[in-house]
Amino acid sequence: MRFRTITAPTMEAAMAELRATLGPGAIILSSECARDGKVSLRAAVERAPTQDGMESAPQQETQTRFANDDYEDAVSAIENALDFHRAPQAINTMLLQTVATMTADDPVQALAAAFDTRYGFASIPHAPERPILLIGPAGAGKTITAAKLAARSVLAGYETILITTDLVRTGGAEQLAAYAETMNVPLYRAASGPELTALMESHRNKTTCIIDTTGTSPYNLNELKLLRKFVMAVDCDPVLVLPAGGDAVEACEIVNIFSGLGARGMIVTKLDATRRLGSILGALEAAAMTLHHVSITPFVANGLAPITPAGLARLLLEDPVEHESFSQLEQAAQ
Numbered sequence: 001m002r003f004r005t006i007t008a009p010t011m012e013a014a015m016a017e018l019r020a021t022l023g024p025g026a027i028i029l030s031s032e033c034a035r036d037g038k039v040s041l042r043a044a045v046e047r048a049p050t051q052d053g054m055e056s057a058p059q060q061e062t063q064t065r066f067a068n069d070d071y072e073d074a075v076s077a078i079e080n081a082l083d084f085h086r087a088p089q090a091i092n093t094m095l096l097q098t099v100a101t102m103t104a105d106d107p108v109q110a111l112a113a114a115f116d117t118r119y120g121f122a123s124i125p126h127a128p129e130r131p132i133l134l135i136g137p138a139g140a141g142k143t144i145t146a147a148k149l150a151a152r153s154v155l156a157g158y159e160t161i162l163i164t165t166d167l168v169r170t171g172g173a174e175q176l177a178a179y180a181e182t183m184n185v186p187l188y189r190a191a192s193g194p195e196l197t198a199l200m201e202s203h204r205n206k207t208t209c210i211i212d213t214t215g216t217s218p219y220n221l222n223e224l225k226l227l228r229k230f231v232m233a234v235d236c237d238p239v240l241v242l243p244a245g246g247d248a249v250e251a252c253e254i255v256n257i258f259s260g261l262g263a264r265g266m267i268v269t270k271l272d273a274t275r276r277l278g279s280i281l282g283a284l285e286a287a288a289m290t291l292h293h294v295s296i297t298p299f300v301a302n303g304l305a306p307i308t309p310a311g312l313a314r315l316l317l318e319d320p321v322e323h324e325s326f327s328q329l330e331q332a333a334q
């Protein structure tokens with residue numbers, strides 16, 4: 001196994017250099033963002049890339065597996081699913097190459113193993129050690145996601161507070177206030193980075209803190225600078241909230257931009273309102289982000305489902321019209 005540490009000015013540049021030097025089979029072991037904004041990736045690859053940069057599977061082993069009818073059917077099912085979900089062709093190719101190194105004949109198991117190799121999955125704890133600061137584009141569902149995370153914590157028996165910096169959008173703070181009142185959770189407002197810092201200083205003893213922010217255009221420099229002030233104001237974990245169903249290439253761009261603000265994990269929303277999930281694969285491939293949860297219902301209670309490699313594989317491989325209820329969709333995600 002070969003190891004390599006790559007440092008670049010941005011996550012996008014680091015990922016590009018990683019793929020150019022180690023190929024698409026590289027496994028990201030860790031990622032760090034320094035205070036000067038530079039990104040460092042620690043990665044490993046089992047086999048050296050070929051001259052064209054693509055990882056080559058052992059020829060004899062691949063031929064043996066493709067002689068197995070079950071394996072051929074599994075690969076065909078995965079390829080058809082990736083085409084249906086409109087994942088970028090380059091990602092489809094890399095995933096199919098990874099699947100070719102797996103031994104499972106069941107398509108869910110094979111695709112899940114490929115996801116487990118390439119991407120990170122981990123639920124946010126009910127009582128995270130550091131505040132969770134939700135960031136993302138307007139309309140992604142950050143406010144309802146903040147309420148859902150707070151509800152998880154409250155139902156698990158932890159003391160919880162909500163903070164909103166969304167004081168510009170009409171009705172933004174009021175919407176979260178309504179959720180907070182229903183859950184009997186205190187809601188505080190912070191109009192600036194210093195106000196957010198002061199709030200956190202006065203609530204250090206709280207077990208769980210969820211911070212909602214104003215929707216930020218990834219293509220508006222002024223909005224990004226304002227968001228960065230809130231991110232830098234507290235020792236927090238920025239989490240990207242990304243809606244499913246969008247263009248996969250644009251999802252890559254959005255993830256790269258918000259990862260530059262410190263986001264190392266994401267929550268994908270609106271799975272109940274879309275059929276094609278290729279944007280999720282685009283987002284995961286764009287940066288070394290952990291997929292924490294998916295939102296499978298507009299309701300606050302039990303509104304976030306933990307997501308596993310097998311769960312994502314099932315969501316991609318199963319016919320979405322077969323999910324007749326939120327509970328079935330939630331079970332598929334696990």
